[in-house]
Amino acid sequence: MSTEMTFRMRFLTIVRSVADDTRNFAHRATGHREAIESAWRTLELVHAQIRHAETKAITTLAAAGVLGQVLFSVVRAGREPHHVVLATSAAICTFLVITAALFAICVLWPRLSPPAASIGPLHDGQTTGAVSLGRDGYTEALVALSRDPERIVDNLAAQVWENARVARRKYRYANLAVGNLLAAVFTLGATVALAAHPGLEP
Secondary structure (H helix, E strand, C coil): CCHHHHHHHHHHHHHHHHHHHHHHHHHHHHHHHHHHHHHHHHHHHHHHHHHHHHHHHHHHHHHHHHHHHHHHHHHHCCCCCCCHHHHHHHHHHHHHHHHHHHHHHHHHCCCCCCCHHHCCCCCCCHHHHHHHCHHHHHHHHHHHHHCCHHHHHHHHHHHHHHHHHHHHHHHHHHHHHHHHHHHHHHHHHHHHHHHHCCCCCC
16 A cells, blocks of 8 residues: 555545544534523523513502501591591401512522522622622633533523522512401401491490
């Protein structure tokens, strides 16, 4: 076998090896990109659930304020001295309105310090906790993370988990707020009926 033929065979082998490596790299890059995009989509869905819970809380808080004003007007326009049943109904309604408002506030109350195990450059809470790292430290951590697709997916998965816990907590308080608000509506209706009853005596 001539030297030229040997050189050609070696050259073709190198070309095939480079082509295979390029295809494998492209395949891995595509897989990493798809994994990152999937993790981001999941995180966006969790964020949407958090926004939905906060919207419920804001609506409940506004409704609680309206109910409080209506209750105040009813009590203020009532007879003196108040009947014990009317006073009790008004007190229960007041308690339910205040409780609904407090639960709604718990939904909206921000959490500025994330759990230590979840701290990372992509974590929401790290935007406030990053002050301890300093500008250069946080920049280095974020740049290092951006160069490692697997670590990006791991960080996004951790953030999905933490945000899912936040969403669950917010929904729990939001449901309690809505439940107390509905009970306050029925109690307010009873209070209005008692205040307007012509035969109610103290």
